[in-house]
Amino acid sequence: ERERERERERESERNGTATVGESRAVSSRGLIVVDGPNVAMKHGKSSFSAAGIRICVDYWLSRGYRVVTFLPQHYVMNKPQPGRSSLAEYMPKVDAPDIIKNLMERDLLFLTPPQVFSNKLARALLKFRGR
Secondary structure: OHHHHHHHHHHHHHHOOOOOOOOOOOOOOOEEEEEHHHHHHHHOOOOOOHHHHHHHHHHHHHOOOEEEEEEEHHHOOOOOOOOOOOHHHHOOOOOOHHHHHHHHHOOOEEEEOHHHHHHHHHHHHHHHHOO
16 A cells, blocks of 8 residues: 555656645655745746646656745736836736636745845744744
């Protein structure tokens, strides 16, 4: 029975289909901090790809790591800037808000205001220390 469980885990890792519920219990492997914008842009080949963030997070979770992702909130919501006239300036940059929302609900992704990034990062990392 235990061997079948291990084989199923290995198969999930090979296929990239492991989910949080299937991932190994919290281990001493450590914490992976994901730079959301860079991962998304690299996966999307210069355009934002929320799927790239999800793939990265699931990859590390399936290997037993704890994961936290940071994404500046301006990628999800923009406020009009004085003197800006382009509609593109106000449009969110995220291509799949449902993926971002799901990661946030699972406490795997945190939106960070640009000016307080370091404070938000510190609080989130402290939260994960206890896990």
